[in-house]
Amino acid sequence: xxxxxxxxxxxxxxxxxxxxxxxxxxxxxxxxxxxxxxxxxxxxxxxxxxxxxxxxxxxxxxxxxxxxxxxxxxxxxxxxxxxxxxxxxxxxxxxxxxxxxxxxxxxx
Amino acid sequence: xxxxxxxxxxxxxxxxxxxxxxxxxxxxxxxxxxxxxxxxxxxxxxxxxxxxxxxxxxxxxxxxxxxxxxxxxxxxxxxxxxxxxxxxxxxxxxxxxxxxxxxxxxxxxxxxxxxxxxxxx
Numbered sequence: 001x002x003x004x005x006x007x008x009x010x011x012x013x014x015x016x017x018x019x020x021x022x023x024x025x026x027x028x029x030x031x032x033x034x035x036x037x038x039x040x041x042x043x044x045x046x047x048x049x050x051x052x053x054x055x056x057x058x059x060x061x062x063x064x065x066x067x068x069x070x071x072x073x074x075x076x077x078x079x080x081x082x083x084x085x086x087x088x089x090x091x092x093x094x095x096x097x098x099x100x101x102x103x104x105x106x107x108x
Numbered sequence: 109x110x111x112x113x114x115x116x117x118x119x120x121x122x123x124x125x126x127x128x129x130x131x132x133x134x135x136x137x138x139x140x141x142x143x144x145x146x147x148x149x150x151x152x153x154x155x156x157x158x159x160x161x162x163x164x165x166x167x168x169x170x171x172x173x174x175x176x177x178x179x180x181x182x183x184x185x186x187x188x189x190x191x192x193x194x195x196x197x198x199x200x201x202x203x204x205x206x207x208x209x210x211x212x213x214x215x216x217x218x219x220x221x222x223x224x225x226x227x228x229x
Contacts, residue, residue: 044216
């Protein structure tokens with residue numbers, strides 16, 4: 001069973017700063033990883049796929065990296081609209097997919 | 109432009125069947141080389157994949173829910189359906205329908221706004 005572990009559960013950062021969110025897979029998933037952003041009352045929005053490719057219309061301040069079991073989502077120059085929940089999702093054995101439990105990015 | 113809209117009863121009694129519909133507009137489910145599926149989110153919790161279906165009718169389910177889940181498509185009306193049998197309190201969640209990237213259920217590009225279902229007597 002694949003387990004995706006995100007850390008930290010909550011991250012406090014100030015606007016303009018850089019946020020670094022982590023996601024760890026319980027076994028290697030190559031670069032078969034996506035990141036989503038979810039704001040209260042909204043559906044998740046795809047940010048990154050293939051571990052590092054930004055989805056359509058996603059600003060360049062969002063970047064993803066990693067392969068194997070360790071992945072990072074970096075948000076540079078935090079803007080007010082970036083404070084939200086973030087989820088990683090693996091698809092190494094699609095259509096069977098697994099989400100992480102999420103990281104809440106809050107304003108410091 | 110693709111639009112997904114979930115609908116359902118809102119409240120389901122334990123042991124009954126939870127039935128939801130996702131109306132699709134802006135695309136045809138049957139002629140689309142996409143996967144369509146369901147994801148849920150319990151209150152204050154993360155996302156859980158329920159299952160998905162391809163345009164050919166092939167279905168795939170989360171092993172933890174497989175014994176209770178049925179996903180189907182009404183191609184005439186471009187509707188995606190979810191049935192979750194023998195509902196329990198832990199099925200209380202916001203249920204989303206979603207469409208994948210072209211050709212595979214890898215990552216989910218389009219989501220509905222979700223419909224909340226509570227399982228309670």
